[in-house]
Amino acid sequence: MGAKMHFLLLFNRQSKLRLQKWFTPVSERDKKKVIRDMTMMVVGRPPRSCNFIHWRDLKIVYKRYASLYFCVGLEDQDNELLTLEVLHRYVELLDKYFGNVCELDIIFNFEKAYYILDEFLMGGEVLETSKIDIGLSIEEAEVLQETFEEYMSKPTY
Amino acid sequence: MSPTVRLQEMIRVIRSARTQGEERGVIQRECAAIRAQFRQADNGGRSHNLAKLLYVHMLGYPAHFGQMECVRLIASPRYNEKRVGYLGAMMLLDENQDASLLITNSIKNDLAHSSQYVQSLALCTLACMGSAEMCRDLAPEIDRLLRASSSYIKKKATLCAVHIVRKVPELGELFTPAARALLAEKNHGVLHGAIILITELCERNTQTLVQFREAVPELVHIMRGLVTSGYSPEHTVAGISDPFLQVRILRLLRILGRNNDTASDAMNDLLAQVATNTDSSKTAGSAVLYETVLTVMDIKSESGLRVLAVNILGRFLLNNDRNIRYISMTSLQKIVMTDHNAVQRHRGTIVDCLKDQDASVKRRALELSLALVSAINIRSMMKELLLFLSTCPPELKSHAASGIFNAAERYAPSQRWHIDTILHVLTTAGGDVRDETVPNLIQLITNTSQLHCYTVHKLYRALVADISQQPLVQVACWCIGEYGDSLLRGECEETEPVQVTEDDILDALETVLQSHMSSPATRGFALTATMKLSTRITENVDRIRSIVSIYGSCIDVELQQRAVEYNALFKKYDHMRAAVLEKMPVMDRSSSGQTNGESGGGGVQELEPTKPKQPEVVVAPQPASQVCDLLDLLSGPDEPSLPGTTLGPASSMTGSAGGDLLDLLGGLELTPTLPTVPAAVTVYEKSGVCLKLSCERPLDASQTITLTATNASDHDITAFTLQAAVPKNVQLQMKAPSGDALPARSSASVTQTVLLHNPNKVSLKMRVRLSYISQGSTVQDTVQIDSFPSPGL
Numbered sequence: 001m002g003a004k005m006h007f008l009l010l011f012n013r014q015s016k017l018r019l020q021k022w023f024t025p026v027s028e029r030d031k032k033k034v035i036r037d038m039t040m041m042v043v044g045r046p047p048r049s050c051n052f053i054h055w056r057d058l059k060i061v062y063k064r065y066a067s068l069y070f071c072v073g074l075e076d077q078d079n080e081l082l083t084l085e086v087l088h089r090y091v092e093l094l095d096k097y098f099g100n101v102c103e104l105d106i107i108f109n110f111e112k113a114y115y116i117l118d119e120f121l122m123g124g125e126v127l128e129t130s131k132i133d134i135g136l137s138i139e140e141a142e143v144l145q146e147t148f149e150e151y152m153s154k155p156t157y
Numbered sequence: 158m159s160p161t162v163r164l165q166e167m168i169r170v171i172r173s174a175r176t177q178g179e180e181r182g183v184i185q186r187e188c189a190a191i192r193a194q195f196r197q198a199d200n201g202g203r204s205h206n207l208a209k210l211l212y213v214h215m216l217g218y219p220a221h222f223g224q225m226e227c228v229r230l231i232a233s234p235r236y237n238e239k240r241v242g243y244l245g246a247m248m249l250l251d252e253n254q255d256a257s258l259l260i261t262n263s264i265k266n267d268l269a270h271s272s273q274y275v276q277s278l279a280l281c282t283l284a285c286m287g288s289a290e291m292c293r294d295l296a297p298e299i300d301r302l303l304r305a306s307s308s309y310i311k312k313k314a315t316l317c318a319v320h321i322v323r324k325v326p327e328l329g330e331l332f333t334p335a336a337r338a339l340l341a342e343k344n345h346g347v348l349h350g351a352i353i354l355i356t357e358l359c360e361r362n363t364q365t366l367v368q369f370r371e372a373v374p375e376l377v378h379i380m381r382g383l384v385t386s387g388y389s390p391e392h393t394v395a396g397i398s399d400p401f402l403q404v405r406i407l408r409l410l411r412i413l414g415r416n417n418d419t420a421s422d423a424m425n426d427l428l429a430q431v432a433t434n435t436d437s438s439k440t441a442g443s444a445v446l447y448e449t450v451l452t453v454m455d456i457k458s459e460s461g462l463r464v465l466a467v468n469i470l471g472r473f474l475l476n477n478d479r480n481i482r483y484i485s486m487t488s489l490q491k492i493v494m495t496d497h498n499a500v501q502r503h504r505g506t507i508v509d510c511l512k513d514q515d516a517s518v519k520r521r522a523l524e525l526s527l528a529l530v531s532a533i534n535i536r537s538m539m540k541e542l543l544l545f546l547s548t549c550p551p552e553l554k555s556h557a558a559s560g561i562f563n564a565a566e567r568y569a570p571s572q573r574w575h576i577d578t579i580l581h582v583l584t585t586a587g588g589d590v591r592d593e594t595v596p597n598l599i600q601l602i603t604n605t606s607q608l609h610c611y612t613v614h615k616l617y618r619a620l621v622a623d624i625s626q627q628p629l630v631q632v633a634c635w636c637i638g639e640y641g642d643s644l645l646r647g648e649c650e651e652t653e654p655v656q657v658t659e660d661d662i663l664d665a666l667e668t669v670l671q672s673h674m675s676s677p678a679t680r681g682f683a684l685t686a687t688m689k690l691s692t693r694i695t696e697n698v699d700r701i702r703s704i705v706s707i708y709g710s711c712i713d714v715e716l717q718q719r720a721v722e723y724n725a726l727f728k729k730y731d732h733m734r735a736a737v738l739e740k741m742p743v744m745d746r747s748s749s750g751q752t753n754g755e756s757g758g759g760g761v762q763e764l765e766p767t768k769p770k771q772p773e774v775v776v777a778p779q780p781a782s783q784v785c786d787l788l789d790l791l792s793g794p795d796e797p798s799l800p801g802t803t804l805g806p807a808s809s810m811t812g813s814a815g816g817d818l819l820d821l822l823g824g825l826e827l828t829p830t831l832p833t834v835p836a837a838v839t840v841y842e843k844s845g846v847c848l849k850l851s852c853e854r855p856l857d858a859s860q861t862i863t864l865t866a867t868n869a870s871d872h873d874i875t876a877f878t879l880q881a882a883v884p885k886n887v888q889l890q891m892k893a894p895s896g897d898a899l900p901a902r903s904s905a906s907v908t909q910t911v912l913l914h915n916p917n918k919v920s921l922k923m924r925v926r927l928s929y930i931s932q933g934s935t936v937q938d939t940v941q942i943d944s945f946p947s948p949g950l
Contacts, residue, residue, distance in 0.1 A: 017215055025251040025286070032217070050479040050517040080484055081444035082404050085394065088440075107172075108165050110215065111208055114244055123284035123320040125353055127312060128346040129401045130391040137309065141240075141274050148237045 004124030005083070006058060006073040007034065008117070010106065013067060015039035018106050019113055023124035038062075038071050052080050063087050067103045090120060093134055115141065164205050168212060184213055195226050203230060204241040211241075211248055224249050224256040231263045236275065239267070243278045252288030261291050268298045273310055276302070280313040284320040292321040296328050303335040308344040315339065315350030322357045329358045333365055340375055345392060345402055348379070352405045359412050370413050370420050377427045380406045384431055395439035407431075407448040414456030421457040428453055432465055443473070443481055447488070454492050467492070467499040474506045479515055486510065486521035493528045504529050508538070511545045520553060527560040535568040539578060547585045554589040558582050562594065572605045576612055580629070584619060587626025595631050600744050602636060610649045613640040617657065620665055625674050631682045634669060637662060638686025639740060642693040659697045662690065667704065677713055684708060684716060688723045692738045702727055837865070841927065841940040845870025846899070848879075848927065852945055862911045862945070864925070868899035875899075877907055877929040884922055888914040899929070921945060 007026075010019040017035060026034070041053060042062045053060040055073070061083040062071040070087045074080065091101070093116050098105040106113050119134045119141075121127055128134050167187055174180035187209060194206045207226055214220035227249060230242025250257040260282075267279035280302070283295060299321060302314035318336075322329045336358060339351035359366040383398045383406075392399040410428075414421040428449055437443045446469055453466040473485035486507065493500045507529065510522035523545065530538045539561070546557050561582055569575035579598055582590065602612050616633040624630050637644065644657050669675050669683040684705070691701045705727065708720035726734050837851035846868055853861040868874045877897045883889045894909035915921055923942045928935065 017217070020215065020248075022251075023285070025253055027253070046514075048479070048515075050483045050515045052480060052483055052517060054517070054520070079404055079408075079444055079448050081440055081447055081480065082400065084480070085400060085441055085444060089394075108168055110212060111241065111244060115240070118281050122281055122313065122316040125316055125319065126349065126401050127316055129349055129399050130345060132391050133346060144272070144274055145237045145240060148235050 004075060004078070005121070006075070006124065008121070009035060009038055009071045010068050010113075011035070011039055011043075011071070012069070012103060013043055015043060018068060018103065019110060019117075021114070021117060021121075034073075038073075042069050042071055051084060061087070065091050068106070086121075086126060089131070090117065092131060093120060096131070096135060097138065163202075164208050164212070167209050171212075171216070180216075184216070184218055188213060188218070192222060195222070203233075204238045207241050207245050211245055214248060220249060224254065228256060228259045228263075231260050231267075236272070239275060239278055243282045246282055247285045251286050252291075257286060257288060258290070261294055264291070265295060265298065268295065268302065273307055276310055277313055280310075280317045284313075284317040287317075287320060287324065289324045292324045292328065296321055296325075296331055300331055300335060303332065303339065308342075308347050311339070311342075312344070312346040312350045315347060315354050319350070319354050319357050322354070322361065326361045329362055329365065333358055333368075337369075337372070340372060340379075345399055349402050349405060352402070352409050356405070356409045356412060359409070366413070370417060373410065373413055373420050373423045376406055376410060376413075377424055380410075380427055381430070384434060395441040396436050397439075397441040397445055400441040400445050403431075403445050404448045407445070407452050411452040411455050414452070416457070418457050424452075424456070425459055425462060428458065429462055429465065432462075432469060440478075440480075443478075447473075447484055450488060451491075454488070454496075463496065464499065467496060467502075471503045471506070474503055474510070479513070479518055482510060482513070483515075483518050483521055486518070486525050490521070490525050490528065493525065497529075500525075501529060501531075504534070504538075508541045511541060516550055516552075519549065523549070523553060523557055523560070527564060530564040530568060532568045532570075535564065535570060536574075539564070543578070543581055543585070546582065551589075554586045555591070558586045558590045558594075562590075562597075573608055573611065576602065576605065576608060577615075580615060580619065583626060583629040583632070584623070587629045590628050595628050598628075598632050599635055602632070603639075603741055604743055606743070609636075609640045610643040610646075612636060613644050614649050614655065617644055617662075617665070618655070620669070624669055624672055627676050627679050630669055630675065630679050634666060634679070634682040634686040637666065638682075638689035641686075641690045645694065659690075659694045660700075662694075663687065663697060663700055663704075666690075670704070670708075677715060680713070681715055681719060684719055684723075688719075688726075689738050691727075692735050838946045840942050841925070841938070843938060844931075844936075846874065846927065846929070847903075848925070848940070850942060850946070859912070859914050860945075862913060862923075863908055864911065865906050865908045866899060866927075867903040867906045868901060869903045870931070871901050872932050873898070873901050874929045874931045877927070879909055880926045880928070881911060882924045883913065884919055886915075886917045886919050887921065889923075890914075 004023060006022075006024050008019070008021040008023075009017065011017045020031070020035070022031065037055070038060070041055065041060070045062075051061055051063055053062070057076065059074045059076060059078065059080055060071065061074060061080050062069055063084060064070075070091070072083055072087065074083055094101040094106070094113065097112065097116055098109070116134075116138055119128065119137050128137075171180055171183050171187075174183055191206045191210050194202065203226070207223060207230060210220050210223045210226075214223075223245060227242050227245035230238045231246060233239055233242065246257070246260055250260070264279045264283055267275050270276050270279075280299075283291065283299075287295070299314050299317050302310055303318060305311055305314065315336075318332045322332065332354065336351060336354045339347060340355070342348045342351060355369055355372075359369050380403065383403055386398045389398060392402075394400050397403070410424050414424055431449045432446065432453070435442050435446050435449070437446045450466040450469050453462050458466075467489075470485045470488050473481045474489075476482055476485075489500050489503070489507070504526075507522055507525050510518055511526060513519055513522065526538065526542060526545075530542075542557065542561050542564070546554065546561065549557055562579065565575055565578045569578070579594075579601070583594075583598075602609070605612070613636045616629075616636045619629060620633040620637070641662055643649070644662060645659060647656055666683050666687050670680050670687075675683070687701055687704055691698050694701075705720050705723045708716050709724055711717045711720060726737065730737075837849045839847060840850045841848040846866065849865045849867075851863050851865075853863065864879060866877060866879070875898050877894075877899050879891075879894065881889060881891060890912040892910040892912070894907055896905075896907050899905070899907055911923075913921070913923075924939060925942065926937065926939045928937045930936070
């Protein structure tokens with residue numbers, strides 16, 4: 001019933017996983033299977049294909065940005081076109097944070113990619129629709145973290 | 158060295174591994190170090206060790222030993238440690254892990270933390286992996302946070318509440334008042350979450366739905382504000398003001414307006430406004446328009462609005478963007494039943510999409526085209542569909558073929574067209590048609606008696622051209638066998654005459670018999686066809702005789718059996734040959750499309766005039782009345798439509814037979830559901846006498862049952878007979894048993910075939926009475942069979 005996303009995966013053309021967010025409880029074994037199915041289905045698609053695929057009882061929406069595929073599993077009630085906008089928004093947020101984001105940024109700073117995602121999506125739904133507000137929250141959380149880390153690395157007397 | 162660099166250093170080292178083995182080695186070393194670190198006391202680097210583990214986990218390596226570390230870090234007072242701890246919890250723990258319960262208390266404390274960023278971590282984690290139990294525990298906290306002063310917290314609490322309602326629907330009542338109040342929010346994030354929460358509540362509770370219908374004017378007002386507002390740097394996407402929020406409001410309006418005239422009226426104008434004013438040149442606008450169309454079609458909208466919506470979909474069909482064409486067809490599919498004429502107007506474009514390069518678009522176009530076939534457009538549509546069939550991707554061929562068959566069956570303008578269409582499909586996609594196509598087609602051909610000549614000519618030509626498509630070859634062989642005489646006569650009204658000699662026909666059939674491309678079933682068809690021709694041709698009967706005798710030693714058991722039987726037909730039973738091989742009568746179309754029922758043909762029934770209807774009964778007392786007793790007992794409490802019956806009816810039967818029954822059946826396994834694996838089921842076992850039952854057809858109107866009896870005791874049994882009775886409306890025909898002696902120690906068995914015809918599909922039951930002589934005394938026993946095994950496939 002609840003129209004929502006089931007999972008969000010980022011992987012490259014060699015099917016290496018760069019980010020996985022699961023919005024429903026899935027066993028490790030099933031996760032691996034889904035990832036395998038997604039990579040096989042999506043990486044093989046010809047360049048100007050339709051971005052929507054029917055898979056089991058879900059709709060799959062995917063979009064390629066440079067070397068990364070962004071892939072979402074949706075329920076049947078969901079609006080696929082809007083999901084394309086959701087993916088685009090996430091890429092914009094990453095781009096703003098990292099400055100011309102590329103795959104390497106996401107590899108070496110994967111926790112940051114998750115933190116940004118968690119300010120944008122929650123429980124499989126869009127949490128905040130304003131790019132600016134998300135940017136502000138991320139910055140403030142960063143400051144909080146850096147303060148703590150600085151404090152932690154100061155020598156104790 | 159800063160701890161972050163250590164994490165990135167590890168990532169670098171892993172990435173520089175040149176082989177999978179090297180990578181595994183590096184990771185094993187790192188994991189060992191991480192495990193050691195976890196065991197140590199607090200050393201300031203805990204969060205980075207966990208982060209390393211999470212990276213390794215993403216590569217696919219096991220990381221469950223990090224679960225407890227997540228629990229520990231979440232409980233830490235330091236923000237950076239909490240952050241990684243919660244991230245780890247979301248990645249490594251889900252509601253099925255025991256460790257997830259351990260963080261409930263931490264989450265509870267953090268929900269009340271003074272820093273909103275800590276609160277946010279807890280809310281996020283709860284919404285991601287909170288189990289039903291955790292949700293129940295923490296729901297009151299969430300409700301409190303829904304009334305917080307910070308928009309940041311409110312929006313997160315709202316989506317957390319959404320998760321809770323999905324997990325534990327009863328808690329919806331708790332959140333309803335707060336949800337109502339949130340509609341007044343100006344902050345888009347909070348409003349968006351509130352709309353989602355209200356949507357969930359309304360979908361799960363009808364009273365809540367009725368209550369929120371009163372909010373429709375408010376929602377319309379908010380939506381109107383969005384549509385008419387100007388540019389805002391925060392929310393505008395490609396000229397559309399906050400498309401995410403617009404789409405969610407439209408979806409909520411859909412749910413509120415469904416099946417309700419008042420609510421639908423209240424939103425009519427707004428929907429018209431959105432439909433006309435939204436700029437759909439970019440995806441964001443198209444997304445909003447798409448949702449609007451879905452809403453219009455689902456509520457009780459005015460006809461003008463509906464037409465507008467369908468026209469939008471029609472426009473989408475012509476869009477250059479494949480995605481838009483795809484979703485347009487998905488929507489049209491949903492409304493093709495209710496607004497059939499409106500969708501028909503776009504048939505041309507839809508049919509053009511059959512030629513699109515993209516597989517997803519093709520699939521949608523196929524579904525929609527099949528739904529649009531009607532009596533008026535059948536000829537032109539079929540041309541397009543057949544063209545599609547010859548070029549479509551393999552994964553769609555089977556679906557397309559069966560769709561075409563269905564359409565042809567429903568709307569065929571003439572029988573000849575119907576047969577031509579089926580033949581066309583068999584030649585282009587013969588390998589992908591379903592199994593029942595062959596018997597269905599044979600039935601169709603038989604019943605179209607005026608076209609026999611035409612059909613057999615066409616099939617002969619197709620057969621000579623190509624013998625690789627099995628269904629086609631099978632049908633062709635069958636027809637040639639049946640109507641070979643028309644073929645030889647050469648004249649045919651509907652098609653050009655062709656000179657075919659008897660040798661030509663036999664050559665064709667022999668080619669099929671000998672080809673390695675022919676499946677065993679096909680070769681069976683060919684052999685039988687050859688045999689049938691022995692009564693339809695005059696000169697080459699000897700050739701047929703020799704073909705048949707060659708196959709008498711074929712390795713394939715089925716072919717060998719047929720050949721031997723046909724041989725016998727030539728030799729010992731030549732006088733019967735003409736009668737046995739005469740033309741098949743018109744077949745009755747029974748509901749399952751299987752064998753003929755009793756009303757139509759005389760064929761099969763007539764062939765067995767000498768078989769006795771009941772087995773010979775040796776036991777002296779009136780067999781007729783005993784049989785009647787059986788029938789009375791069975792037909793008493795029976796009703797034709799008793800689904801899933803168990804031993805209930807049996808227990809209500811009177812007489813000592815009933816009592817014995819229950820005892821007997823106590824030892825047997827009879828379940829209301831049919832066992833799927835065993836093909837032969839033991840229905841009776843006593844004093845060494847064992848009776849097994851197997852079915853040879855799937856359970857439908859007609860089936861053939863074989864009863865096999867063996868005797869495992871030490872004494873021979875003679876005069877073994879079976880009688881059977883079935884409920885009213887089921888016809889029973891018992892064939893002659895193989896014998897009536899059951900030697901000891903199961904050295905031989907007696908089999909008897911029973912034909913059942915169950916046209917009314919009453920629940921099938923059978924009562925069997927066994928009777929035999931053992932050690933000088935007569936033994937009689939009865940067994941009731943309530944469930945029949947499905948045949949092993």
